[in-house]
Amino acid sequence: GQQLNQSPQSMFIQEGEDVSMNCTSSSIFNTWLWYKQEPGEGPVLLIALYKAGELTSNGRLTAQFGITRKDSFLNISASIPSDVGIYFCAGQLISGTYKYIFGTGTRLKVLA
Amino acid sequence: NAGVTQTPKFQVLKTGQSMTLQCAQDMNHNSMYWYRQDPGMGLRLIYYSASEGTTDKGEVPNGYNVSRLNKREFSLRLESAAPSQTSVYFCASSEAHPYEQYFGPGTRLTVT
Numbered sequence: 001g002q003q004l005n006q007s008p009q010s011m012f013i014q015e016g017e018d019v020s021m022n023c024t025s026s027s028i029f030n031t032w033l034w035y036k037q038e039p040g041e042g043p044v045l046l047i048a049l050y051k052a053g054e055l056t057s058n059g060r061l062t063a064q065f066g067i068t069r070k071d072s073f074l075n076i077s078a079s080i081p082s083d084v085g086i087y088f089c090a091g092q093l094i095s096g097t098y099k100y101i102f103g104t105g106t107r108l109k110v111l112a
Numbered sequence: 113n114a115g116v117t118q119t120p121k122f123q124v125l126k127t128g129q130s131m132t133l134q135c136a137q138d139m140n141h142n143s144m145y146w147y148r149q150d151p152g153m154g155l156r157l158i159y160y161s162a163s164e165g166t167t168d169k170g171e172v173p174n175g176y177n178v179s180r181l182n183k184r185e186f187s188l189r190l191e192s193a194a195p196s197q198t199s200v201y202f203c204a205s206s207e208a209h210p211y212e213q214y215f216g217p218g219t220r221l222t223v224t
């Protein structure tokens with residue numbers, strides 16, 4: 001079946017640093033969603049992307065829909081301790097449907 | 113607005129026991145979903161309900177049944193629990209297009 005490769009799997013960063021993570025696949029996607037999940041909680045939607053090349057920001061978070069439609073990127077600028085959590089992507093396989101494939105997540109740990 | 117709520121938050125079952133996980137949303141969404149989350153894997157869809165009165169199997173439906181009780185509520189039933197069903201279960205809902213999915217806080221189920 002289709003797979004989403006998310007990298008890095010985990011990362012430690014210093015407070016104030018910028019963070020980059022990405023999702024790649026051999027499949028083409030129509031929509032990309034980025035979520036954050038904190039321990040013991042459900043995923044929270046951060047950013048949604050709908051068109052190839054689209055760049056969207058939500059505060060210190062910026063995500064991009066790759067031009068090939070096979071990848072997406074999430075950047076966090078000036079990280080703070082509350083950024084700790086697992087970030088994962090979801091790609092919509094078929095336009096206009098509920099069918100999403102979810103990545104396995106990037107675990108972010110911030111060192112104060 | 114509470115968004116998506118799930119009960120219970122934690123549950124321990126013995127092999128062969130049955131239980132129902134409850135989910136409700138107050139966002140007036142038509143579509144609702146049940147996912148399971150296992151270590152090292154992305155969220156996997158168990159069942160989906162496009163609208164009240166309809167349900168469809170997802171990627172991993174074996175051992176589960178669902179009921180879309182009304183527009184707000186979507187329940188997941190384990191008739192005879194097995195250790196392989198130990199997981200965290202998430203309910204989600206979305207409106208049609210662009211199918212951005214909003215998740216509940218999860219139910220952590222252990223089957224011994």
